[in-house]
Amino acid sequence: MTNELVIATDLGGTHLRAAAIDRSGRIYERIKLSTPNKGPAEELVNALVQAAETLRLETKDKGIIKALSVAVPGSVNFKEGSISQAPNLPFLNDFRLADAIKERLSVPIILENDANAAAIGEMWQGAAQNYKTLLCLTLGTGVGGGIVLDGEVWRGLDGMAAEIGHLIIEPEGHPCGCGSRGCLEVYASATAIVRMARELLPNYSDSLLSKVDKITAEEVYNCGIHGDALSLEVFKKMGYYLGIGLTSLINLFNPEMIVIGGGVADGWEMFINHAYEQIRTRAFKIPAKRVQVVPAKCGDDAGILGAAYLAFQ
Numbered sequence: 001m002t003n004e005l006v007i008a009t010d011l012g013g014t015h016l017r018a019a020a021i022d023r024s025g026r027i028y029e030r031i032k033l034s035t036p037n038k039g040p041a042e043e044l045v046n047a048l049v050q051a052a053e054t055l056r057l058e059t060k061d062k063g064i065i066k067a068l069s070v071a072v073p074g075s076v077n078f079k080e081g082s083i084s085q086a087p088n089l090p091f092l093n094d095f096r097l098a099d100a101i102k103e104r105l106s107v108p109i110i111l112e113n114d115a116n117a118a119a120i121g122e123m124w125q126g127a128a129q130n131y132k133t134l135l136c137l138t139l140g141t142g143v144g145g146g147i148v149l150d151g152e153v154w155r156g157l158d159g160m161a162a163e164i165g166h167l168i169i170e171p172e173g174h175p176c177g178c179g180s181r182g183c184l185e186v187y188a189s190a191t192a193i194v195r196m197a198r199e200l201l202p203n204y205s206d207s208l209l210s211k212v213d214k215i216t217a218e219e220v221y222n223c224g225i226h227g228d229a230l231s232l233e234v235f236k237k238m239g240y241y242l243g244i245g246l247t248s249l250i251n252l253f254n255p256e257m258i259v260i261g262g263g264v265a266d267g268w269e270m271f272i273n274h275a276y277e278q279i280r281t282r283a284f285k286i287p288a289k290r291v292q293v294v295p296a297k298c299g300d301d302a303g304i305l306g307a308a309y310l311a312f313q
């Protein structure tokens, strides 16, 4: 029997990652290139098609390519194969990406939101294997969310569901890019870590962070590892707000598992107990006891693995 492969791609604002993957989740070949993030959409279609053609050539002895899937940083109309809104790649707004690729590669094309794809990737090959009702949070530049109920992604009527990053956790809080204020994203993303460190810096004149050239989330993490009081305070604050957000999610969904990934999750030991404290004191006892809150396992591959899984469906 011929081995069936799919090409799964993860379209980031900076990097475009693509891989040929088989039905068992084995990754054969992979490509990483810069995303043509200035547009126009045709440039991006060219890059995706080229990546797919290269992978097809490199894996021609290993199997036959059955489909191509794309994890997109934005809202996707799954049925139409179009992108409704992509804040970091605005030239893709209302673009029918699936049709545009299909004209060039005659295989089925599947689009999915990147955070949904990451949730599926973790369910298929990562931290949530054998779990069917789970939530996935990706704490990166922003905060992405994916909801899987009984093994199915919940996309909402317009493909706009699972915006966990925009749960409001501080009504009069910091303004968010979405137009609201006090969203989880402005307290639990890498961007938020940097902002909160800058805000608190005047109170901690002897902080290790006062000596770095440029405060990044990674620097806050590194200084935290060395016991820097300011950095630990930032992660405490972040954990507090994350815990409030998780409490609402636990009360709302009664999930088996909440998987937390993205770069900020590296600071796990510094924030998770502060989050647990909020869950312990605020959430309903039965779902709080049921849920497992765990770090993601697939790393940067979660999106391509989830996209591959969908392509095999």
Ligand SMILES: [Zn+2]
Pocket (backbone or CB within 6 Å): 165, 166, 176, 177, 178, 179, 180, 181, 183, 185
């Ligand atoms: Zn928001």
